[in-house]
Amino acid sequence: MARASQRPTSSDSAESASSGLRYRRIVVKAGTGALTGPSGLDSEVMADLVRQVCQVRDASGEVLLVTSGAIAAGRSALGQTRGEMGSDISSRQVFAAVGQSRLMHTYQEMFASHGAQVAQTLLTIADLSNRQSYLNVGNTLQRLLELRVVPIVNENDVVAVDEIGEVFGDNDRLSALVANLVDADLLLVLTDTEGLYSADPRTDPNATLITDVDQVDARIEGLAGENLHPWARGGMATKLEAAKLVTTSGIPMVMCHSRAADAVICAAKGEPVGTYFKPADGKMEARKRWMLSGISQRGRVVVDAGAVGALVSGHRSLLPAGIQSVGGEFNRGESIYVVDPQGNNIACGIANYAARDIAKIQGLRSDRIEETLGYNYGQEVVHRNNLVLL
Secondary structure, three states: OOOHHHOOOOOOOHHHHHHOOOOOEEEEEEOHHHHEEOOEEOHHHHHHHHHHHHHHHHOOOEEEEEEOOHHHHHHHHOOOOOOOOOOOHHHHHHHHHHHHHHHHHHHHHHHHOOOOOEEEEEEOHHHHHOHHHHHHHHHHHHHHHHOOOEEEEEEOOOOOEHHHOEOOOOOHHHHHHHHHHOOOOEEEEEEOOOOEEOOOOOOOOOOOEEOEEOOOOHHHHOOOOOOOOOOOOOOHHHHHHHHHHHHHOOOOEEEEEOOOOOHHHHHHHOOOOOEEEOOOOOOOOHHHHHHHOOOOOOEEEEEOHHHHHHHHOOOOOEOHHHEEEEEEOOOOOOEEEEEOOOOOEEEEEEOOOOHHHHHHHOOOOHHHHHHHHOOOOOOOOEOHHHEEEO
16 A cells, blocks of 8 residues: 555646646546436436536546446336346346437536537447457547547447456446556546445445555455445456556556545546555556457466566566466467466466467477477567566
8 A cells, every 4th residue: 555645746747737637638437336326327426427527628638438327227217127127138238228328318418518529439348359449449539539529438238248258347447448548647436435445344344445555466456345236247356457457557546436526626636535546657558558458368378487487577588388288269469368377367468379389389498399380480479578567
């Protein structure tokens, strides 16, 4: 955990002094728990969120809104309670199909009252796993910001397939991917809690709010409790995953209650609110941010302790000699996880060889690759220039 003094202040740059904002480009994620009440979407909370986004925008800021709520809106529109229709995939897709237009219509009217235009962007895993479509989405969002349009991003729940894992987790991970995609200055996650606590405040009266986090490590990840919101798919675990993703890329994250007074404005100014997750020093290059996202990983290789040391401490390339096993199906040029003997993901990178080839050369010296395979794409399974440590 970091000290409060490590939070940036609004006097850190000339631009901040002129606009009053510490962060210029902000991705705001509003989850289902943050936007809904017992009967569905909470129009007062949504209206206040829109007001704050527009106020940041009027102060020369750029805001991308990653929003949940389509399924809740569709459920309410159909007059269904959670018990009347299941939470299975097909039911969620039906609710999303009905609710997405209602959600966007609500946002469109609210933003229009402040003189702002909005643009809907629906995304799936496939849109971001492919490098070319990833760049195309980024170009579109960048152009919208240049035109002073507020992009409203949501997972395309109508076509997302949960049973094979192709969902973003109530948009927590999606918001982190978008923040990386547009090279944001801040990710703000609005939820139904004040931030990250030392224990579950619903069950432990001694739980205290953690105001600053230096690094999302195993101890911090162990603080994630269960998600009890009836309509949300995310939880503290997915929010910490999002924090780890963006902070490793060099982007700070703030997590706070959606109903905290002027939470968006305070976060944009760098004022203390909720829990602040400190970023790593320096921004990561765009291609490595895409690899780090984990969205495109098709498989994994398990390496021995010697290879772990060479990668982590020596910043070396991954050679076949250090590989113990291969998991999943992937081709040459696709991203994979590098896993230590305990099963921890220690890196991700672009594979020089397909899974079937790595299975043949694992444990061998690099000078035996060509005699084993009949061809050679290089001595490294993953070159250090295409490797990102986690």
